Amino acid sequence: MSESRLTHLFRLVRNFFFSSINKEFLIFLFFLFLSGTFWLVLSLNETYEREIKVPVRLVGVPKNVVITSDSEDTIRVTVRDKGYALVTYMFGDVVRPLEINFKNYAKTEGRGLFPAADMKKQLEQRFYSGSKVIAVKPEKIEFYFNYGLNKRVPVKFLGKITPGESYYIAKTKFSPDSITIYASESILDSIKYVYTEQLDITDVTDTLTENVNIRKMRGVKCLPSVVDISIYPDVLTEESIEVPITPINVPADKVLRTFPSRVKVSFVTGASLFRSIHPENFSVVVDYNDVADHPSDKCNIYLRATPHGVTKATTQLKQVDYLIEQQ
Numbered sequence: 001m002s003e004s005r006l007t008h009l010f011r012l013v014r015n016f017f018f019s020s021i022n023k024e025f026l027i028f029l030f031f032l033f034l035s036g037t038f039w040l041v042l043s044l045n046e047t048y049e050r051e052i053k054v055p056v057r058l059v060g061v062p063k064n065v066v067i068t069s070d071s072e073d074t075i076r077v078t079v080r081d082k083g084y085a086l087v088t089y090m091f092g093d094v095v096r097p098l099e100i101n102f103k104n105y106a107k108t109e110g111r112g113l114f115p116a117a118d119m120k121k122q123l124e125q126r127f128y129s130g131s132k133v134i135a136v137k138p139e140k141i142e143f144y145f146n147y148g149l150n151k152r153v154p155v156k157f158l159g160k161i162t163p164g165e166s167y168y169i170a171k172t173k174f175s176p177d178s179i180t181i182y183a184s185e186s187i188l189d190s191i192k193y194v195y196t197e198q199l200d201i202t203d204v205t206d207t208l209t210e211n212v213n214i215r216k217m218r219g220v221k222c223l224p225s226v227v228d229i230s231i232y233p234d235v236l237t238e239e240s241i242e243v244p245i246t247p248i249n250v251p252a253d254k255v256l257r258t259f260p261s262r263v264k265v266s267f268v269t270g271a272s273l274f275r276s277i278h279p280e281n282f283s284v285v286v287d288y289n290d291v292a293d294h295p296s297d298k299c300n301i302y303l304r305a306t307p308h309g310v311t312k313a314t315t316q317l318k319q320v321d322y323l324i325e326q327q
Contacts, residue, residue, distance in 0.1 A: 005091050008149060008244050013164070014142070014227070023128045025168055025292065026277050026296070028240070031041075031147045040184060041086065041242070043313075046082070046083055046183060047080060047081065047082060047083075047299060048080070048082075048083055048086055049079065049080045049134060049229060050078070050079060050090065051076050051077065051078050051079075052077045052078075052079050052085045052086075052089045052090065052094055052095065053074050053075070053077075053097055054074065054075050054076075054097065054123065054126070055073065055074055055098065056071070056072050056073055056074060056075055056097065056098045056099075056100065056141065056260075057097050057098070057099050057100065057310070058071055058100050058102060058143060059100065059101055059102065059147075060100050060101045060102040060103050061102045062102070062116070062293055063087050063210045064147055064148065065102070065145050066144055066146055066148055066150075066182045066221060067143060067144075067221065067223050068110075068144045068146055068182045068183050068184075068219055068221040069142070069144040069145075069218065069219055069220075069231070070093055070142050070216065071137065071141065071143045072141050075098065075119075075136060075137065075141075076136070076137045077123055077132070077133060077135070077136050077137075077140065078134040078135040078136075079127060079133060079134065080131070080134050081127075081128065081130055081131040082098070082130065083133065085128055085130065085131060089127070089131075095126050095127070096126050098119070098122055098123065098126070099122075100112075100114045100141065100143075100284040105118075105130075106145065109130070110144055110145055110146050110184045110219075111142065111143070111144055112142065112143045112144070112145065112201045112239045113140060113141075114141040114142075114143075116136065116139045116140050117142055119136060119139075119140065119141070120133055120136065123136065131161060134214075140152065144183075144184070144219035144220075146182060146183065146184055148182070148194050148195070149182065149183070149184070149185060149188060150180050150182045150188070150266055151180070151181060151182075151188050151191075152178050152179065152180050152181075153178060153179065153181055153191055153192065153193050153194055154177060154178045154193045154194075155176075155177060155178060155179060155193065155194055155196065155214070155227055156173060156176045156193050156195050156196070157176075157195075157196055157199070157229065158192070158195040158196050158197065158198055158215065159196070159199035159200050159201070160200045160201070161200075161201050161204060161215055161231060162200075162201070162202040162203065162204065163203075163204050163205070163233050163304055164203045164204060164205035164229065164233070166235060166236050167205055167233045167234065167235060167236060168231045168233065168234060168236055168270060168311075169181075169204065169233055169234075170230070170233060170234040170270050170273060171232040172229060172230065172232070173229070173230045173232070174227050174228070174229055174230075175227065175228040175229075175230065176224070176227060179194060179222055179223060179224060179227065181194065181220050181221065181222050181223075182220070182221040182223070183217075183219055183220045183221070184219065187217075187219055187220060189295065191217075191220070194214055194215065194217070194222060195214075195215045195216060195301045196212045196213065196214060196227070196229070197212060197213045197214070197215050199212050199229075200217075201231065201304060204231055204233045204235065205233055205262075206233065207228060207231065207232050207233070208231045208233075209228055209229070209230045209256035210228070210229050210231075210232070211226055211227075211228060212226070212227060213225060213226050213231050214226065214227065217268075222287045224302060232312070233271030234271060234272050234273060234276050235270065235271045236268055236269070236270065236271075237268070237269065237270070237274060238253060238266065238267070238268050239264060239267060239274050239277075240264050240266040240267070241265055241267075241277065241278075241279055241282070242262045242263070242264050242265075242266070242279060242314075243264075243265050243279045243282040243283075244261060244262050244284070244306075245258045245260075245261055245262065245263055245285070245286055245301055245320065246283065246284065246286075247285070247286050247287075247288060248285045248286070248287055248288065249287055249288045249289045249293055250288040251281070251288070253326065253327050254288070254324055254325065254326060254327065255324070255325040255327060256286065256288050256291070256322060256323075256325075257322065257323045257325065258282050258286055258299070258319060258321065258322050259321040259322065259323070260320060263301060263315050263316060263317050263320065264315070264316040264317075265282055265284065265303065265313055265314070265315055265316070266312075266313070266314055266316060267306065267310045267311065267312060267313035267314070268283075268310070268311050268312045268313075269311070270309060277307055277310065280322075281306070281307035282303070282306055282307070282313070283303070283304040283305035284301055284302070284304070284315060284321065285301065285302050285304050286299050286300070286301050286302075286320070287300075288324075291322065291324070297321070298320060298321055299320060299321075299322045300318065300319055301315060301317065301318065301319065301320055303315050
């Protein structure tokens, strides 16, 4: 760009800003800025209360110690002071973290307590002398620890899984299916398994894998703290199979025969599960005592057992002909 063109552009900008209308606008902006600055100074000189977040650190932990609780990493401190001091706390890096020395507050029974009095004393050292600490949340800090004592326990699901229409949940699988927990000896003895956090899943029609947290327990550290749950739905199908009728409670000198000797059992199950279902997985019986106590032309048959994964099982016949023979 030539020098003449730069000079011309400069004149246009100067004329724009210093025209009579823009002069008034610039004056207005100047006084607006001045009044805003004055208001800000007055406001910052007032006394306010604000909640300040202060980091917390547990220091001096021996290498052979396992902290088994989720210790607080931040506390909320309500501070009263001038506005400019509070702005410094909120937006500046002036408040040092609160440090809890493990050796000073750890007890022999695997529990540590950082009391409210000590907390407030440390906090007052981290704020300006004109600041006043009004409230602290939490009021005290507890932590639990042990020296590596642990055991492995299985994971159980907590929640509800609802399959889609015409489906059922064939299987759920955790990965890993058990985790390691660290706690005091008495707590370890009382825990037989751990639960996941509440999880409700609806309308499952395809294999699904979800990350789910292990439910927290006071004084217990879980490793890992997150597991995968895989959910395997299957299509429901109505099937039937012929099952032999088995006499029970028959005296040694008698024989009980039924006609027919087999009966059809109808049931609902998963399509993939049906291939593994066999007649011997069911139990259909006729009770000799029932026949002897209530003699008639026909005897009742009962479905006593069904395999896993089978629902709504029923026999096609409720009564059959029979014959008792003397040996």
